[in-house]
Amino acid sequence: MRISELVERSGVPLPTVKFYLREGLLMPGTVTGRTRAEYGEEHLHRLGVIRALIELVGLSVQQVRRVLALTATPVGSPLELYGVLGAAVGTLPPEVPAGEASVAHPRARDALERLGQIYDPDYAAVAQLERAIAAAEASGVLLTDARLDAYGRAARDVARFDLDQLPPDPAEAVEYAVLGTALYEPLLIALRRLAHQDLAARRLGVSPSD
């Protein structure tokens, strides 16, 4: 398709498409004339991914470039795929302040040990877990073992579902890991709040339409 059709079908304005081309986020089309290039479905797909990462996930152009480079990383072994997936998800917010990235995370370590999970202090979410537990402690709402078990089990149920859908192709797997991690977090959060509402109404014996 011509660039005009790409603009129309993607809904991304022409100046933005040209910007992504210049920045190397969108791969060039096939040159078919002095001022003409031909684009395919892969360009349309790529535009959708870039847009989701920038507009919905809130990544910067630099972060998007890093994620896209990871989708293009040749993956020769399961260990390499594991590393690429971790690096891709590590670009997502919340950003971990540099000072917290490579220090010990004692609360997170204890929690992960209790859950029987890997503790790798360099994995971005470990610092996030440390922060989350420290924040709860600071507020006086303690993280009991019973709560950790309940939350850990629920998180694992969701993660098992997510992993079952992981595409076998490494490039698609990276895309899915980044978009799926980021875009389904607000879903899980909203569903938790709505489950609170529903259970509270049932337990209190009220109907919101009263």
Next chain:
Amino acid sequence: MRISELVERSGVPLPTVKFYLREGLLMPGTVTGRTRAEYGEEHLHRLGVIRALIELVGLSVQQVRRVLALTATPVGSPLELYGVLGAAVGTLPPEVPAGEASVAHPRARDALERLGQIYDPDYAAVAQLERAIAAAEASGVLLTDARLDAYGRAARDVARFDLDQLPPDPAEAVEYAVLGTALYEPLLIALRRLAHQDLAARRLGVSPSD
């Protein structure tokens, strides 16, 4: 205790304590002299709550005032308690743009119907659910019924645990609902990412210490 001890034990600086007193977020102490007042454990507790709401949850002074007013609302019936809890949790981010607050939320309605839960378009989290589903759709990572079921079940498991801990005293219940909703969200998010990591390592047969 004197105000100096309140400052020391709470870790909140004197000018900030005075600001909270002026703003009415912290209730006045008992006057014991021309320039003296006596503070108790309830002041220390209140300072911890204010601090958590502002520093950890990110609420504005106005939002904290609204939450604290709700903890002081006389609650005569379960329906009133249900309303107060909903209003308190409704002060939390993410803020719903005014234009989205009182419109129909067709995606959220369908999802909640499928889950067999209450659909109340005025409840803040409904607009959040609508946004989350729309964002996933826009990115091309569809929300399948199977995913909704898996996430809905996990959210409900967590919510059931949370509700089991709801304090019987209405003021404490409001505090717990607001702090517990906000402070345990990052925990659940971090645990999901770490469960992804752990499950990916197991399925790929790798050990991160390799």
